[in-house]
Amino acid sequence: MPVVGTFPTIRSEIAGVSVLELAKQFGTPSYIYDAASIVERINDLKQFDVIRFAQKACSNIAILDLCRQNGVVVDAVSGGEIHRAMKAGFKPGNVEHPEIVYTADIFDREALEMVVKLGIPVNCGSPDMIDQLGEKAPGSNITLRINPGFGHGHSQKTNTGGEQSKHGIWHEQLDDCLQRADRGNIAVTGIHMHIGSGTDLHHLSQVCGAMEKVVETVGRSVKTISAGGGLPIPYNTKQSYVDLDQYYQLWDASRKKLEAKLGHKLTLEIEPGRYLVAESGYLLSEIRAVKQMGNNTFYLLDAGFNNLARPILYGSYHPMSIAPANGSTSRPEVDVVVGGPLCESGDIFTQEEGGFVCTRKLPQANIGDYLILERAGAYGFVMASNYNSKPLAAEVLIKNGKPHLVRARQSHEDITRGEVIPA
Numbered sequence: 001m002p003v004v005g006t007f008p009t010i011r012s013e014i015a016g017v018s019v020l021e022l023a024k025q026f027g028t029p030s031y032i033y034d035a036a037s038i039v040e041r042i043n044d045l046k047q048f049d050v051i052r053f054a055q056k057a058c059s060n061i062a063i064l065d066l067c068r069q070n071g072v073v074v075d076a077v078s079g080g081e082i083h084r085a086m087k088a089g090f091k092p093g094n095v096e097h098p099e100i101v102y103t104a105d106i107f108d109r110e111a112l113e114m115v116v117k118l119g120i121p122v123n124c125g126s127p128d129m130i131d132q133l134g135e136k137a138p139g140s141n142i143t144l145r146i147n148p149g150f151g152h153g154h155s156q157k158t159n160t161g162g163e164q165s166k167h168g169i170w171h172e173q174l175d176d177c178l179q180r181a182d183r184g185n186i187a188v189t190g191i192h193m194h195i196g197s198g199t200d201l202h203h204l205s206q207v208c209g210a211m212e213k214v215v216e217t218v219g220r221s222v223k224t225i226s227a228g229g230g231l232p233i234p235y236n237t238k239q240s241y242v243d244l245d246q247y248y249q250l251w252d253a254s255r256k257k258l259e260a261k262l263g264h265k266l267t268l269e270i271e272p273g274r275y276l277v278a279e280s281g282y283l284l285s286e287i288r289a290v291k292q293m294g295n296n297t298f299y300l301l302d303a304g305f306n307n308l309a310r311p312i313l314y315g316s317y318h319p320m321s322i323a324p325a326n327g328s329t330s331r332p333e334v335d336v337v338v339g340g341p342l343c344e345s346g347d348i349f350t351q352e353e354g355g356f357v358c359t360r361k362l363p364q365a366n367i368g369d370y371l372i373l374e375r376a377g378a379y380g381f382v383m384a385s386n387y388n389s390k391p392l393a394a395e396v397l398i399k400n401g402k403p404h405l406v407r408a409r410q411s412h413e414d415i416t417r418g419e420v421i422p423a
C-alpha cells in the first residue's frame with residue numbers, strides 16, 4: 001500500500017527540480033506535475049483488468065498521453081473530453097476493450113453527434129440517453145450507470161448515490177431501461193457504479209452486493225463491470241489510503257460469483273480520477289503581500305480560487321509549503337491566513353466547509369517567497385476560470401528530472417478572443 005508521506009512546510013524542490021528555478025523559468029502561478037508520481041499510482045492498480053482514468057480530474061493532453069503510455073484508458077464526460085482524448089492518441093471505437101468511453105447523465109446535442117459519428121461506447125446515466133442513442137445509432141452496445149439507492153460522501157456536493165443524487169439510473173428503473181434498450185436494438189454489455197465509498201470497505205461490500213443483483217437481472221449480455229472511481233488520497237496526516245488489496249478482493253469476489261452464474265469471463269474496470277493525479281500536482285505561487293488584520297497575519301498570493309477552487313467550493317484542505325526566495329531551509333513558524341488576489345472575500349485557501357476562515361502554521365515569509373499548494377493535481381487546473389480576467393496558469397510536467405511546459409500561460413489577448421463590440 002502507498003505511504004501517506006510527509007507534509008514538509010519548507011520545500012526547495014519538486015520532483016528533483018529547484019522551486020526557484022521553476023518559478024524563474026515558468027513564472028507564477030503555475031501548476032507543476034510530477035510524472036513519476038502518476039506512474040506509481042497507476043502501478044498500484046495493476047490488479048484490475050482495466051484502469052480507466054476519469055480525465056475530468058486533470059485533462060491536459062500531456063497527462064493523458066502519460067496515462068496512455070502506461071496502459072491506462074480514459075473516460076470522457078463531454079465532447080471536449082473526447083476531443084482531448086483523441087488528441088492524446090486514444091482511438092475511438094466500440095470494440096471489446098474501448099479506449100474512450102463517454103460517461104454522463106445527459107447527451108448535449110454535440111456529444112450525441114460525436115459518439116454516433118466516432119462509434120464511442122456510452123455509459124448511460126439517464127434512461128433518456130438510451131432512447132436518444134437508439135434513435136440515432138441502433139445496434140450499439142452500452143453500459144448502464146446504476147444508482148443503487150444509497151450513497152456515500154461527507155458533502156452534498158460530492159455524494160454520488162441515493163435519492164438526492166442526480167447521477168445514474170435509479171435501481172428500480174432497471175427493467176424499464178432494458179425495455180428501452182430492446183426497443184432501440186441496443187445491447188447492455190456492462191454495469192457501472194460510481195458511489196465513492198472512500199475508505200469505508202463495509203460500505204463498499206454493500207455496493208458490490210448491489211452490483212451483483214443488477215448484473216443478475218440484466219443477465220448474459222454483461223461482459224464488463226466497473227467499480228467507478230472515488231479512491232481517496234490523504235490530504236493531511238489524519239487521512240489515509242484505502243487498503244487496495246482488500247478493495248480489489250471485494251470486487252474480484254463479486255466478479256467471480258457473477259462469472260460462475262453467467263458462465264463467461266467478466267472484465268473488471270476501475271475508474272479513478274483523483275487517485276492517479278492528486279499527489280502529482282503542485283500549484284506554485286508567489287507571496288505578493290504580507291499584512292496584519294488585527295490579530296491575523298495574511299499571506300496574499302498571486303494565485304486564487306480562479307486557479308484552485310476546491311477550498312472555496314468544498315472547504316478542502318491542501319497541504320502548503322514555503323520556498324524561501326533566499327534559499328533558507330529553516331524558519332520559525334507562525335499562524336497565518338492564506339488568500340488570493342481576487343475581489344471576493346471568499347478567496348481564501350485556509351477555509352473550512354461553510355466558508356469559515358482558519359489559520360495554518362507556516363514558516364515566516366516575505367514578499368517574493370513562494371508558496372506551494374500541494375496535492376493539487378486533481379480538480380485543480382481543470383476547475384480554473386478567468387474570473388477577474390486572470391489568465392489560466394501555465395502547466396509544467398516534470399519527467400525524469402526535466403521540466404516541460406505542457407500548457408502555455410494564457411495571454412490577455414487569449415482571454416478576450418471571441419468577444420465583439422457590435423457595430
Ligand SMILES: *Cc1c(COP(=O)(O)O)cnc(C)c1O
Pocket residue numbers: 054056057103194196228229230231271272273274275378
Ligand atoms: C468523477 C468521476 C470519477 C472519478 O472520481 P474520483 O473521485 O476522482 O476518483 C469516476 N467515474 C465517474 C463516472 C465520475 O463522474
